[in-house]
Amino acid sequence: MSTQKMPLIEVKNLKKHFNVGKGQILKAVDDVSFEIYPGETFGLVGESGCGKSTLGRTLIRLYKETAGTVNFEGHPIHGSMSKSEMKKLSRSIQMIFQDPYASLNQRMTVTDIIAEGIDAHGLAKNRKEREEMVYELLETVGLNRNHAQRFPHEFSGGQRQRIGIARALALNPRFIIADEPISALDVSIQAQVVNLMKKLQQELGLTYLFIAHDLSMVKHISDRIGVMYLGGMVELTESDELFDNPLHPYTQSLLSAIPIPDPKLERSRERQVLQGDLPSPMNPPSGCRFRTRCPFATEICAAEVPEWQEVEKGHWVACHLHKTDKASAI
Numbered sequence: 001m002s003t004q005k006m007p008l009i010e011v012k013n014l015k016k017h018f019n020v021g022k023g024q025i026l027k028a029v030d031d032v033s034f035e036i037y038p039g040e041t042f043g044l045v046g047e048s049g050c051g052k053s054t055l056g057r058t059l060i061r062l063y064k065e066t067a068g069t070v071n072f073e074g075h076p077i078h079g080s081m082s083k084s085e086m087k088k089l090s091r092s093i094q095m096i097f098q099d100p101y102a103s104l105n106q107r108m109t110v111t112d113i114i115a116e117g118i119d120a121h122g123l124a125k126n127r128k129e130r131e132e133m134v135y136e137l138l139e140t141v142g143l144n145r146n147h148a149q150r151f152p153h154e155f156s157g158g159q160r161q162r163i164g165i166a167r168a169l170a171l172n173p174r175f176i177i178a179d180e181p182i183s184a185l186d187v188s189i190q191a192q193v194v195n196l197m198k199k200l201q202q203e204l205g206l207t208y209l210f211i212a213h214d215l216s217m218v219k220h221i222s223d224r225i226g227v228m229y230l231g232g233m234v235e236l237t238e239s240d241e242l243f244d245n246p247l248h249p250y251t252q253s254l255l256s257a258i259p260i261p262d263p264k265l266e267r268s269r270e271r272q273v274l275q276g277d278l279p280s281p282m283n284p285p286s287g288c289r290f291r292t293r294c295p296f297a298t299e300i301c302a303a304e305v306p307e308w309q310e311v312e313k314g315h316w317v318a319c320h321l322h323k324t325d326k327a328s329a330i
């Protein structure tokens with residue numbers, strides 16, 4: 001993967017705040033900037049409630065952004081768009097959801113579920129063509145035409161996720177946001193779905209934003225990984241680099257929570273256990289969001305928000321410990 005290419009999607013200072021009543025604002029996504037390049041898999045991790053789904057949903061315009069910009073293939077996709085621009089965009093970006101039980105309409109046949117987008121965009125000339133499109137999609141995801149007239153409850157979890165993938169592929173998207181697509185599946189099925197997604201990526205030239213709770217799940221599929229904490233991106237770099245050289249204390253603690261298969265190594269290593277509870281996103285700490293749980297926090301961490309900086313080539317971090325002096329770097 002070359003980072004010299006033009007980004008497929010470019011996110012700048014994106015914020016999504018929810019007004020939760022009584023004058024309270026919940027900063028679910030707060031000033032996040034990153035880029036995703038064509039053909040790559042960008043893994044997005046962080047513990048529950050840190051804003052991963054909100055970020056994904058804001059990118060696909062399920063939520064209106066509070067501030068910031070998003071460019072897709074060089075064009076702004078937030079703010080006001082014409083109906084035809086919206087329609088074009090809805091074909092290019094699709095989403096796969098965590099829970100294949102909840103995200104499929106139980107009263108619709110597989111054909112009607114998969115063909116929803118085809119119908120909305122008028123892509124099939126007649127019933128026969130519509131049916132053929134659905135059969136082809138079923139085969140692409142490892143199901144077959146005998147499944148077409150059945151209902152979601154007749155399938156296993158892994159098969160349902162395949163239906164969700166077929167539905168996402170129906171409009172030939174370029175970019176797929178997969179929000180914890182394997183978390184609800186049995187471990188034995190997870191690898192099958194990941195392998196299918198990898199195969200489709202190669203065959204169809206797809207770009208993925210792959211959202212997951214933990215780093216071990218995204219390590220092997222992601223080219224680059226972004227780590228979120230309490231609405232902010234704290235570190236972003238290539239997958240191997242993140243595992244070999246994690247800079248942010250939060251990333252380090254996530255990595256130290258992954259068990260090592262070798263029991264000897266596992267016993268001898270030092271674990272960095274996080275202190276305290278996750279603060280509320282309605283009342284985040286001043287300065288660095290992570291400072292209340294950071295073993296290395298100093299005064300400056302409470303006083304100043306750490307800048308989001310590229311401290312080594314392609315390695316971004318927001319942490320006072322790793323500040324680069326811009327003036328001396330030039």
Ligand SMILES: Nc1ncnc2c1ncn2[C@@H]1O[C@H](COP(=O)(O)OP(=O)(O)OP(=O)(O)O)[C@@H](O)[C@H]1O
Pocket residue numbers: 018020026027028046047048049050051052053054055213281
């Ligand atoms: N529609 C909404 N209205 C108000 N608050 C919301 C809404 N959606 C999400 N939130 C809040 O925003 C924060 C981020 O939630 P989000 O679902 O994006 O986290 P997540 O990282 O996807 O978590 P998980 O790993 O559990 O899926 C949480 O505090 C959540 O309660």
Ligand SMILES: [Mg+2]
Pocket residue numbers: 052053054179
């Ligand atoms: Mg989520």
